[in-house]
Each structure stands twice: as structure tokens, then as C-alpha cells.
Amino acid sequence: MTQLPGLLDTEAIRKDFPILDRVLHDGKKLVYLDNAATSQTPRQVIDVLDEYYEQHNANVHRGVHVLAEEATALYEGARDKVAAFVNAPSRDEVIFTKNASESLNLVANMLGWADEPYRVDHETEIVITEMEHHSNIVPWQLLSQRTGAKLKWFGLTDDGRLDLSNIDEVITEKTKIVSFVLVSNILGTHNPVEAIVRRAQEVGALVLIDASQAAPHMPLDVQALQADFVAFTGHKMCGPTGIGVLWGRQELLEDLPPFLGGGEMIETVSMHSSTYAPAPHKFEAGTPPIAQAVGLGAAIDYLSSIGMDKILAHENALTEYAVKRLTEVPDLRIIGPATAEDRGAAISFTLGDIHPHDVGQVLDEQGIAVRVGHHCARPVCLRYGIPATTRASFYLYSTPAEIDALVEGLEHVRNFFG
Amino acid sequence: MTQLPGLLDTEAIRKDFPILDRVLHDGKKLVYLDNAATSQTPRQVIDVLDEYYEQHNANVHRGVHVLAEEATALYEGARDKVAAFVNAPSRDEVIFTKNASESLNLVANMLGWADEPYRVDHETEIVITEMEHHSNIVPWQLLSQRTGAKLKWFGLTDDGRLDLSNIDEVITEKTKIVSFVLVSNILGTHNPVEAIVRRAQEVGALVLIDASQAAPHMPLDVQALQADFVAFTGHKMCGPTGIGVLWGRQELLEDLPPFLGGGEMIETVSMHSSTYAPAPHKFEAGTPPIAQAVGLGAAIDYLSSIGMDKILAHENALTEYAVKRLTEVPDLRIIGPATAEDRGAAISFTLGDIHPHDVGQVLDEQGIAVRVGHHCARPVCLRYGIPATTRASFYLYSTPAEIDALVEGLEHVRNFFG
């Protein structure tokens, strides 16, 4: 077995994930390399979900009975865990949403309805990049259509990095918000935060960072990032589906208007008018995803017990190995940085003229789960003139042997369609 | 033990709910009468959630590997179950949200951004009622503030029913949308749908029904209701938290604009513009609450296996008994219909001058969980000149013995503060 420096004890870790024992297609062991789409769920998280429903389930806040108090303590305790996980200055800066997409839309809508100086309108500009996930493109297209604001973006270099050469023309005095991905889900690129944040601060624009592919894989420190908002999603970091996070700076959350209206987010309601609760509740209308927040808290406990720095080292080692092995496959072209430097553990590629759908299907027949398509980042495919890619993406339980299986599988694909 | 006609076999049913075995405060058995806030979760639903995470977890749609296909089939299968449960003409009319609040906000936002003839603007009117949950008030207040539309509402009669005497002045040719609750969560009132729908159709207004307190408790038929939209929430009907439903008429969902933008809801994206997927996907941005939808499907299977008509009969019998027993408690005043007719199984009351917080706390010490406060329906408290109420609410596992325990508990409260 291939041994690389920095690897985690995957033999032990894999025991925590029941699904990794699955056997597919009459005897093929699951090789799960679709972690950028969603991660698998450890026993520790499943157990916490069970315990929630079996012992503590109740609606949160306002209850004076034991279950309501327990559920509230668990839910708010999860907020504490998230706050600590991203080094938030205050727990009140952590808003629970249903997924990263809602978090991103939340910011777009806050700014659309905000007063000055935050208001996005027809005299202002929004900046994103060409490597964004659709969830960080469409909300801004909608906002731009609905307010008349101009949508601008950074293009990409041939090797899959942001082209910041014209940063001073892209981010200008008119820019109200710059929203960009920390680690691309299709290219794997890890973007340079500092240069962008510095320019945004120069012109007084707010910065939103889409950390959906970062939070699961590396230590995240919202204070070090110096962003105004950071979004991520639970199901990619060993948590349940149905839970996302928006972190935002407290004074912004105080100033900005609410988005969804309803129970939980109010201070007082009459038929004529209402006032709103302080953040984070102002942005959490209705019964929140209680069990899912609690499950995310358990996922954070799990990841932290292993150590985010160790997970990062593990993935770096795997990525380096994977880049090396994949480069050996004839006709394989990596879409994105061709080295392991400044990149995450998602690797997209094309394989000669073989359509990614066919690549994925034949890999699946061997038990290897990868994702194929435009990965919700179609502008990247347009940019590189390809219809789609095949993407393999790793996580803390991935092993060099799985990368070997992938490479072998690709050989099989080539022979099959050769 | 009290035997009433129409009761379910609660002894068998209660075995499905692990939490009902909980013992609180050194030996008090849990008497859970807070079902209008959230229902408890049967073993059958917990098992399905476990199985999802242990066997089938993957991101939905677009995947060509086995897990992705299984997860997609489970998620879309849940949509089929919901469609059948509410007798929707088409499965594509069922939109998954995170809760009823999001469903209600979704409609408000669709109409705010719609083209004619649906568009809500400063020349149009919105109609709600004074007994709405905050989640069906605040979205319309926000829409009214942001568009200039006038917000109007039906008032309440002294016995807790809608005052429809001025229906022709409230719903007029200017009305674009009438949104009202089918069964009130605070008063228990079951509202007369037909009269309101008829008038709305007369003037060409859309109708949104908040069925959050109806879907869990009675057969629901969106075609019979003749509404345009129906909203409800999973956690009140034996499902997980983090999942809600909006049903909407197909041609409306085709015509109305999207709300949240992102992955899953698009047809094709370029940096310059995007087109949207057909409903329901158009309204489901980002990774949906997959496990939660699947869990809701399991809850629907569970409820259907017992029979919604039988559940309704059970609750009617309990409500009749509860109204009778509660009326015997000195100084107790029911807020809402004082009989069991046309009402759901949530009963609000005041007890002399004793503040509901104190009532709830002393009941809790006896293991009895009720909810106290304004129940996210503060205008109702204002209307009846009370600061708050105590609310007991029943479900399929509730028993006459629990009602007896409540009545005894209330006697204890009176003595304690007497």
C-alpha cells in the first residue's frame, strides 16, 4: 500500500462511516470520490441525530418545559460550536440557513433592501468571478436584474486561476460587494483572499466569501480572512443535509434588513407593524433546522477531534499523489491548476474525446463514484471550451489506494471506448 | 381509564415514539401536550433517516453513480408521497422548502417580483387575517413596505372565529392575494375555506392557505380546497425538522419568477444570463434538505398507514373531552371556540390572573409539557386583551389520561398561586 507523509489513520477513520462498507454491482467495494458534492456522515453524527429525536425533540426558544429547554440548549450550543470552529468574535454572528445557497442569497437580498451605505442599486456594481458556483452567480444576476446594478467579474487564466491583473478596473468606487469562492468546487483552485480583500476595503466594498469547499477541509478563521460575510454548508463537512451557515460581522447584521419574515425573527408584532429580534434571530424565520444544526455541531466536534490542520495535511498529500498519478494517464487533461499547490482536493479532468458521462458510468460499474458534468459552474466549462468534466474529490477518509483504483478505472474506460 | 368513541389504539402507537418513555424531574412521566409547536418523531422515521445516511447518502440529480441515483430516487420518491398525500394533480407542483415560513415567504416574494397579472405593487392589496401566525403576517408586511401594496385583514369575533361580515369590502378588485390559516395554531379555529375562496375567485385574487396545523391532523385535498398555494411544515407531522412544503398550481409555478438562485434551479447559466429549470426545481436552489424530505416521506407513510381520517376522529374525540374537562376548571377561560365544533386539537386558555409562564412552569414540574406565550400570534393576544395564553395541543398519541393529568395539574397550579 502506498504510504505518503501526512496521511491520517484512515483505517480507523473509515470505521466511523457505515456507508463506506457498501458493496455495489455484485461485489465492487464503494470507492467514494464525490466528496465535493457531498461528504459522508460518521456514526457520531448519526447517533446525535437519533438521540435528538429520541430524547430531546421540541421546538426551540420560548418553551418553559424540559424538552424545549433541552432542544434550545442543543440548538444554541451548536451555534457556539460553529462560532468557535470559524473563530467568530461573537456567537451572535452565526446564522443558520438551510444550505450555502440560502446563505449567499440572504446576503444578496439584505443588500438589495438595505439603506445606504450598503444598498445595491442601479448606480452601483457587484463583483464576482468566472469560477463561481451557480449559487454565487444566479443570486447576483437576480439582484442585478431587479435593482439595475451592474454585474462584473474576474476572468480566469489558462491554468485555472483568477486573473486579477485588472483588479483596479473590476473593483471600483462603485463596487458595493465582492463575492468570491475561497476554493473552487470545479477547478480546485484556492484563491488569494488578501489581494481581493485589500482592494475591496480600499473602495469600501463589502466582501462575501463562499467557503463551501474550504470549511470542510482546512482551518477557517473569519477574522484572519477579514471578510464581512462567510458562507458554507453542512452536508459537505460530515454534517446532515438541510443546514447551512452564514457568518456576518455583527454591526452589519445589526444594520441590514431581514430577509424571510415570520416566527422567531421578531421582537414584537402587531397587524400594523413589527420590530425584529437582534441577529442572529432576525435572519432565522420560522422553526429552524434544529436537529440539523445539532448534527452540524456533532460534525464539527468530530472534525475538530481529528484536527482541521491534520485533515488539510492529509488532503494535501492525497492531492499531490493524485495529480502525479492522473498526469500519467494518457490523454488526461486536468482542468484547473496542474500542480498540488494552492489547490483543494477536487480535481477535474477530461479524458480524450470520451464524454464525462461515459467516463463516470464506466467508473461506476467498477464501484468508483465520481461526479461528471459542469458541477454547477458552467461558465468554467464555457471558458475552457469543454462540455463537462469528470471530477474526483477527496476527504479525510480517502486513501491512496482509492486513487490507484481511480487510475486503473480510467485505464479501463480508455480501453472500453478506445 | 376514560374510553371515548373514535380513539386510536394509543397503547400501540405510543410504542413507536421513543421520546414518550422519557421520565422527567425524578420520576414524572412525560405528558407531551405541545404538539402544535412540534410533533414527536416515530421510530419508523428515525430508522429511515439512519438508513439514508448509512446506505444512500449522496447529492441528488445529475449523478451517474449508484449512490447519487439512489438518493435522487429517494428524494423524488418523497415528492411523490407528498403529492399523493395532498391529492396534488401533479408531482411537479410540490416544492420542498425548509419550513412553512419559507413556503409562505416564497409566495410573497414570487408575487413581489412577478409580471402582470400577478404582480403586487402600490396599486394593489394583500389580505390576511388577525389570527395568522407571525410567519403569515411578517412576509406580507415586508412585501407591503417594499412594494407599497396595502395590507388588509379580517378581524375576529369574540368567540374566536373569523369575522367575514365585511368580506366584500376586505377582498376587492384590487386584491392580488388572500392568505389565511386553515386551522389556527393559537385559537384552534378551523376556518371556512369556501366562502373566502369564492370571493377571491370573484375578484381574480390568488389564494394561499397556511395548512401548517391542518396537514398533520386531517385529510388534506388541495384540489377540494381550490386554493392556488398550500403551505405546511414537516416537523409538525411526525417528520424531521428542516423540511417544509409549498404546493402550487402548475401554471402559476410556470409563470412566476424564482426566489432563491443557485445550483439545481437553473437550466443553463452563463456569466451574462441564466434560464431556469421547470418547477419544482426552479424554486429549489442549492442542495435540498434531502434526508429531511425522505424523512417527511416516511412520516407520510406512517400517518397514512394509520389513516388521516382516523387521526382526525381521534383528535375530535380528545378535543371534545378536553373542552369539557377544562371548562370544569374554575377561572379557566378558553381563548378560541368554546366548543369542539370546527376546531383543531389546540386549546388555548387563561387561568385567572396567573401568568401563563407560571402555569407552564408548574405544569412542567409535573412532567406536563404545554406551550405558553403568544404562540407567534401576538395580534390574537392583543385582540383579546391578554398578555399570553397557555396552550395544550394533542396528536395521534395523546390520551384522555393525559387530559386528566393536565386538569389535575391545573388544579395544582391554582392551589400553588391561590
Place this chain on the structure above:
Amino acid sequence: MYQDVILDHYKNPHGRGLRDGDAEVHHVNPTCGDEITLRVKYDGTTISDVSYEGQGCSISQASASVLNELLVGKELSDAQKIQETFLELMQSKGRLEPDDAMEEVLEDAVAFAGVSKYPARVKCALLSWMAWKDATAQALGGADADAERKSA
């Protein structure tokens, strides 16, 4: 799912390329980006040509090739029957074992039976068939059942 028949059609497509036609449509499969441009040419109600160009996976490419082979030269009513039978097969979720009667109608196209087990790929297989149906409606106007679509 990759029957030899499918791979053969994929590697050696029939009638590929755009030629003269009465109507042209462009269809896209949004979930995977497969695209096809397809033209039909009619001689009365006889299909004299179906020409196409596109990019996509082996399933969508092979399906277009099979379509060309099966439909060119057929009467519209026969072609519609083939199209409907193919649709039925593809929507069967792998539960339909093609019988002799079906094989007679579908010929090479029965090879796609296995694809119907893979929901993500069914759309690939149907792409050219939906395009053909649409193009036919445009070419023949109200004559086709799908007239609504044309008028939209």
C-alpha cells in the same frame, strides 16, 4: 448498459451531419450539457431525411444514429409508433423486458433497454427523439399532435 450495438453506433454514427431540411431545432439536456441540432426533411408524410450534429455522451450520440437508421424512409405514422414505443421503453425504469413485438418495432433501438435503469441517462437517450418530434411538428405544422408546442 453499453451494448455492442450502442458502442457501434457511437463509433460509426449513421447519417451524421447537417443537410437540407424543412425544419431545424436545437435541443439541450440541461443536466449534462448534451446538445443536438437536428433537421427533418419530409416528402409528403414520408421522412426523406433526418440530419443532425451535436455533442454528447455515447448514449445520446448512438441514440441519434439509431434514430436516423430507423426513421429515414418511414411513413410519419410508423415513425410516431416507433418513437412512442422507444419512449415507453426508456421510461420503464428497467422493468420492461422487450418482447418480440417490441423488438420488431424498435430493431437496434432495443439495445437501449438497459439504459432505462439509469434515470440520469434516460434523458441522454431521448434527446434526439424529442428533437425529432419537435422538428416534425414544426415541419408539418398543425398536422402533428404536438401542435400546441409549435404555436407557443
Place this chain on the structure above:
Amino acid sequence: MYQDVILDHYKNPHGRGLRDGDAEVHHVNPTCGDEITLRVKYDGTTISDVSYEGQGCSISQASASVLNELLVGKELSDAQKIQETFLELMQSKGRLEPDDAMEEVLEDAVAFAGVSKYPARVKCALLSWMAWKDATAQALGGADADAERKSA
């Protein structure tokens, strides 16, 4: 949590009713609807009166009564110390066992120790104390630590 001391104060509140004051505030506990209107009167930095009216549960009512009993006649700095100690006790989540020193400062108010175990009720207990702090800031202007609030 319902200590006799609390029930006594609830049933026989001290100093209830609104009287002349230097500043008046109205505070609401949004989660349960408890309300209080509270006035403070100062003689230099000595509290000469705290008068109040409101509706709410036994905990919020008793707490206002205890506040009146404890603070009237005190020097501002002593009162602040009492307020801070009470706040500490209420935020202790039931983990703080009041010692003699604390009892000396808080007198009857130590009876609320048990309330701190019930997060939903802590706000009830604190309502009048927060109102007093706010009213004091208004009455004495910049003299109070909470000056920011006043200027807002």
C-alpha cells in the same frame, strides 16, 4: 424555583405603582410579553425611589419588588454592585451556589438562584434590573457606564 420569598414578593409587591421620577423607561421581554414601566428618582447619587408598573409572571413581578426593596436608599455605586452581582447569579445557569458574601449583597434576591437554571425565565428575572440600569443612565446622563445607550 418558586421559593417562598419569591411567592411572597409576588403576592405582596414592594413599592409598586408609578410615582414621580427623574427618568422613565419601558422595557419588554419579547419572548414572553412581560412588560415594565419603571421610574427612578435620585437625590444626588442616592436612590430616593424606584417606582414601577407592569404585567408579567411571578418571577418578573417578584424581581421588581425585590429590586425596590434592595435599591431604594442606596448609593449608586452600591446599587450597581448589587445589580452586577444579581446579573452574575442569573447568568450562572444554576452552577453558582451563593456564598455568604453574595447573600450579604443580594439579601432576598438570592432566592432567584434557582431561576438561573431555567434559561427561558432568566430574562423575566432580569427585566426590571435592566430597566433600572437604563433609567439610571438616562437620569444621571454621562455619569453612568451605560452612556452609549443614552446617546443612541
